[in-house]
Amino acid sequence: xxxxxxxxxxxxxxxxxxxxxxxxxxxxxxxxxxxxxxxxxxxxxxxxxxxxxxxxxxxxxxxxxxxxxxxxxxxxxxxxxxxxxxxxxxxxxxxxxxxxxxxxxxxxxxxxxxxxxxxxxxxxxxxxxxxxxxxxxxxxxxxxxxxxxxxxxxxxxxxxxxxxxxxxxxxxxxxxxxxxxxxxxxxxxxxxxxxxxxxxxxxxxxxxxxxxxxxxxxxxxxxxxxxxxxxxxxxxxxxxxxxxxxxxxxxxxxxxxxxxxxxxxxxxxxxxxxxxxxxxxxxxxxxxxxxxxxxxxxxxxxxxxxxxxxxxxxxxxxxxxxxxx
Numbered sequence: 673x674x675x676x677x678x679x680x681x682x683x684x685x686x687x688x689x690x691x692x693x694x695x696x697x698x699x700x701x702x703x704x705x706x707x708x709x710x711x712x713x714x715x716x717x718x719x720x721x722x723x724x725x726x727x728x729x730x731x732x733x734x735x736x737x738x739x740x741x742x743x744x745x746x747x748x749x750x751x752x753x754x755x756x757x758x759x760x761x762x763x764x765x766x767x768x769x770x771x772x773x774x775x776x777x778x779x780x781x782x783x784x785x786x787x788x789x790x791x792x793x794x795x796x797x798x799x800x801x802x803x804x805x806x807x808x809x810x811x812x813x814x815x816x817x818x819x820x821x822x823x824x825x826x827x828x829x830x831x832x833x834x835x836x837x838x839x840x841x842x843x844x845x846x847x848x849x850x851x852x853x854x855x856x857x858x859x860x861x862x863x864x865x866x867x868x869x870x871x872x873x874x875x876x877x878x879x880x881x882x883x884x885x886x887x888x889x890x891x892x893x894x895x896x897x898x899x900x901x902x903x904x905x906x907x908x909x910x911x912x913x914x915x916x917x918x919x920x921x922x923x924x925x926x927x928x929x930x931x932x933x934x935x936x937x938x939x940x941x942x943x944x945x946x947x948x949x950x951x952x953x954x955x956x957x958x959x960x961x962x963x964x965x966x967x968x969x970x971x972x973x974x975x976x977x978x979x980x981x982x983x984x985x986x987x988x989x990x991x992x993x994x995x996x997x
Contacts, residue, residue: 695719750772794817867907
């Protein structure tokens with residue numbers, strides 16, 4: 673189901689799509705590819721919205737910084753110095769997180785209006801990112817398809833082609849609070865990650881070297897434990913890049929009994945405990961688990977490549993499953 677959600681200052685209309693299946697209801701906006709809400713039942717069958725969001729378009733326009741629920745691209749996470757080399761050329765990006773480029777630049781995918789097309793049990797959002805948009809090379813034809821499976825799991829499938837060499841690394845930036853979006857701090861959620869390594873970062877959150885082992889550190893989530901606070905780090909998934917999604921994470925809220933599982937084709941997952949959220953939310957009100965390639969990969973040939981070339985098809989898929997216990 674599609675409905676009018678708001679109008680931008682230039683007259684562009686924004687629509688909201690509602691998907692519902694197997695007791696799960698998700699609402700997706702054509703503005704920013706935003707997952708506005710995601711309702712799932714608790715152990716007693718009571719439904720609640722488990723992602724942070726706003727009730728109207730003005731909320732997103734006036735609070736763009738947290739990227740609540742947004743489709744992130746062309747490049748999720750940070751690129752050091754807002755520059756990267758590719759095939760002998762150096763490309764300069766918008767340094768919107770000085771001195772770095774973050775989440776695709778000043779006007780990344782999260783601030784674009786997408787063309788929505790209904791598909792079976794879902795909606796496909798597509799647009800063409802022109803050559804030079806936010807400094808990235810190549811004309812990129814990109815789509816993100818949101819759909820609900822028969823068990824109520826949310827699948828986000830990304831696809832892209834380019835007419836010139838470029839870099840691509842999309843993700844979804846939902847903040848989860850399995851107790852309910854307005855239930856307070858999510859630091860008591862329990863998290864398990866299939867990751868034996870993480871990428872240490874400097875003060876600007878740029879990787880400083882090769883991945884380190886999580887063993888004996890606060891980054892060890894191989895056994896489920898409370899998340900707490902103080903994380904904005906990439907975890908190196910043990911499985912690496914895969915052709916189909918494999919389960920890599922589970923987030924559990926003991927109070928409601930809700931459990932979230934994440935399966936992905938991606939090699940990394942960024943854990944962000946939302947320590948810098950501000951009004952109308954508070955620090956720690958949600959937990960972001962962003963499936964992606966590693967930060968600053970275009971400047972790190974030792975990391976899995978994010979380069980896409982003409983004639984290739986970029987594909988990535990992440991599945992969010994829901995249950996109770």
